[in-house]
Amino acid sequence: MKPYPTVTTKLVILLGNPLGHSISPPMHNRVFERLDLDYCYMPVEVTEENLPTVFAGLARMNVAGFNVTIPHKTNIIKHLDELDPLAATIGAVNTITVRDGKTKGYNTDGEGFIRSFEEETRSTVHGKSFFLLGSGGAARAIAMTLAFHGAEKISIHNRTAAKAEDLADEINKKIRPCAAAAGQPPDSLRKSLAESDVLINTTSLGMHPQEEVLPLEESLLSPHLIVADIVYNPLMTRLLKSAQGKGCPIVPGLGMLIYQGAAAFKLFTGVDPLVDQMAEVAHSLMAARQ
Incomplete structure (x- = not known):
């Protein structure tokens, strides 16, 4: 990964509120770096009231996808172009890809x-x-x-x-x-x-x-x-x-976070994630917070 985002960097956005506790950004960014992928994972706190406007704007930027967490996993569905069959059955989305301007929701939870x-x-x-x-x-x-x-x-x-x-x-x-x-x-x-x-x-x-x-x-x-x-x-x-x-x-709960994140990583990039690297970052960050 480049030392800083450029105009070619693909963004992955985490949508939720609050997000101060999240370790998903460093977990994904470590693997982007190790695999030399020009991607950057960023958290964006958004209220339910502002979700439609924020999501619509971000989806038109250089965004490869989104992760979605509390409280938006069900509300986000009405703003998507397409749903994976499993996500449609579940009725909740935690992962979204953006391809050719179209958004598609998945659930890896x-x-x-x-x-x-x-x-x-x-x-x-x-x-x-x-x-x-x-x-x-x-x-x-x-x-x-x-x-x-x-x-x-x-x-x-x-x-x-x-x-x-x-x-x-x-x-x-x-x-x-x-x-x-x-x-x-x-x-x-x-x-x-x-x-x-x-x-x-x-x-x-x-x-x-x-x-x-x-x-x-x-x-x-x-x-x-x-x-x-x-x-x-x-x-x-x-x-x-x-x-x-x-x-x-x-x-x-940390194992679920790691494995749902690994599945989302593959959807965003098409590349197999380094699950051991994700786990190392996750455990290290959480141990430091205890």
């Missing part, structure tokens, strides 16, 4: 989570029962992809019960009948968790600077659960620490 989960646990998602906290863009991607990969059952819990019910219905109609909304009362949650193999926090609860926030009561954790958290800042969230203290195997 679910595959990134599954690759991280299976490597960390040395097991497969096939045949397992999952309990998801949240029903936003990341939850949609993970739940839909789990259903594609043969999850036995997917229980979804959200503070707004109707949103969990809507997502479960979509999974059952679009993929196969394997999802249900988890009830709100503690006894109902406890029963759903007792019947699950894996708990996944897909919300932002516990993310810096609110590290002490738990996405569910600690008393609901049980040693039979594998506990995964897609929050990666901090590396060890309060949920993961609590789960580990209960004897649960854990899956931190």
